[in-house]
Amino acid sequence: MALVDAESRVLDDHHQAIKLWLRMLACTTRIENVIRQKLRSEFGTTLPRFDLMAQLDRESEGLSMGELSARMMVTGGNVTGIVDQLEGEGMVVREDHPSDRRAYRVRLTPAGRRQFRRMAAVHETWIVELFDGWNAAQKTQVHGLFATLKQHLAALEETKRQESA
Amino acid sequence: MALVDAESRVLDDHHQAIKLWLRMLACTTRIENVIRQKLRSEFGTTLPRFDLMAQLDRESEGLSMGELSARMMVTGGNVTGIVDQLEGEGMVVREDHPSDRRAYRVRLTPAGRRQFRRMAAVHETWIVELFDGWNAAQKTQVHGLFATLKQHLAALEETKRQESA
DNA sequence: TATTGTTATACTCTATAACTATA
DNA sequence: TATAGTTATAGAGTATAACAATA
Numbered sequence: 128m129a130l131v132d133a134e135s136r137v138l139d140d141h142h143q144a145i146k147l148w149l150r151m152l153a154c155t156t157r158i159e160n161v162i163r164q165k166l167r168s169e170f171g172t173t174l175p176r177f178d179l180m181a182q183l184d185r186e187s188e189g190l191s192m193g194e195l196s197a198r199m200m201v202t203g204g205n206v207t208g209i210v211d212q213l214e215g216e217g218m219v220v221r222e223d224h225p226s227d228r229r230a231y232r233v234r235l236t237p238a239g240r241r242q243f244r245r246m247a248a249v250h251e252t253w254i255v256e257l258f259d260g261w262n263a264a265q266k267t268q269v270h271g272l273f274a275t276l277k278q279h280l281a282a283l284e285e286t287k288r289q290e291s292a
Numbered sequence: 293m294a295l296v297d298a299e300s301r302v303l304d305d306h307h308q309a310i311k312l313w314l315r316m317l318a319c320t321t322r323i324e325n326v327i328r329q330k331l332r333s334e335f336g337t338t339l340p341r342f343d344l345m346a347q348l349d350r351e352s353e354g355l356s357m358g359e360l361s362a363r364m365m366v367t368g369g370n371v372t373g374i375v376d377q378l379e380g381e382g383m384v385v386r387e388d389h390p391s392d393r394r395a396y397r398v399r400l401t402p403a404g405r406r407q408f409r410r411m412a413a414v415h416e417t418w419i420v421e422l423f424d425g426w427n428a429a430q431k432t433q434v435h436g437l438f439a440t441l442k443q444h445l446a447a448l449e450e451t452k453r454q455e456s457a
Numbered sequence: 458t459a460t461t462g463t464t465a466t467a468c469t470c471t472a473t474a475a476c477t478a479t480a
Numbered sequence: 481t482a483t484a485g486t487t488a489t490a491g492a493g494t495a496t497a498a499c500a501a502t503a
Contacts, residue, residue, distance in 0.1 A: 141416050143431050144423045148323070150438045155320040156365075157445050158313070173469070192485055200321075202472055207486055229479045229484040251306050258309045260444025265437060266308050272426065272434055273315045279425025280322050328492095338492070357462055367495055372463055394461040394502045 158257050165253055170246050175199065177250070179209050180235065180243040183219060189234030191224065218242060323422050330418055335411050340364065342415070344374050345400065345408040348384060354399030356389065383407060 159174070166172050182198050183190060190198070196206045210233055213219045218239035224230035235243065258266065324339070331337050347363050348355060355363070361371045375398055378384045383404035389395035400408060423431065 140428060141420055143428065144420045145416055147423065147431050147435045148419050150435060150442060152320060154438055154441050154445060155317060203485065205471060251310055254313050255306055255309045257445065258312065260441045261437065263305060266312050269437055270312045270315060272430060273319055276319050276425045277315060280319060280422065368462065370494065
């Protein structure tokens, strides 16, 4: 009996994880789609472009292409394309890197910063509305729980990296 | 002072929502990437293909193209493409719909069901490992919280649909 | 007329690999 | 040799619109 109970607990735990994942994925996907659609219809931009500008907004000194690539978790070729677009629209500039002539220092132009701040303010109201199903205490709770999960995921990746090395 | 406090609470609440969203999105994206990569390397398949087979596995009677499209939340043309592939590999079949000659009834073949079940079992172990940063009580808690959020998101969509009508 | 599904097309997002120019 | 960035290419994933067959 003890064995059977242990097995059914394992089964329950498995199904619990799957159900949790599917529900969480459904919520995230839905929110992401709303954000993507609103960014396109209201500002004519996309999530990666918004993300790139957000990274630059945090760094008044600017970032190299490689740093942008690392922070956005995409490979270099993609960053080149997005920066090309935004530079063409006058939102960012590639300045020479002071000490490394291979590299650039990408930064927001004044117009780019104004435009980003304008978008970010509206973006924030969308997020607030979308998460209004949770009260402040619940948001705090989930925020803490995801900190734990994030650590766990980072540890898994670290383990895997060491195995492959 | 009361006004200032109220304002700073609003600000805090906004930042809380944004930080929560960014952290949640980071976790979801990371998990999704792991799943995508493992599905490709271990089973030579993709997330939408896996998802389509999962929908069919739940419905022994099969589903029409339109029903698949609605459940997967993608437009019809995409479903045609995925069903074409899976039919070519003998995983699913398009049967005539009994009462509507415009429609099909797509269902898993026995081989398709065997293959899906095999994949699903392994997929479940990936999910369990990825979510192992939370204990059972925490998983239950998050599952419940996401039920609330899902309802809230559905309500928002409903409101919007009525506004546009 | 409205609906089911297909076709054709295009765009976003991403990864990989070969390339250049510096370091 | 190694690194920063670019270019070219390929593929996943998606949406849109025009179309044929049937309701």
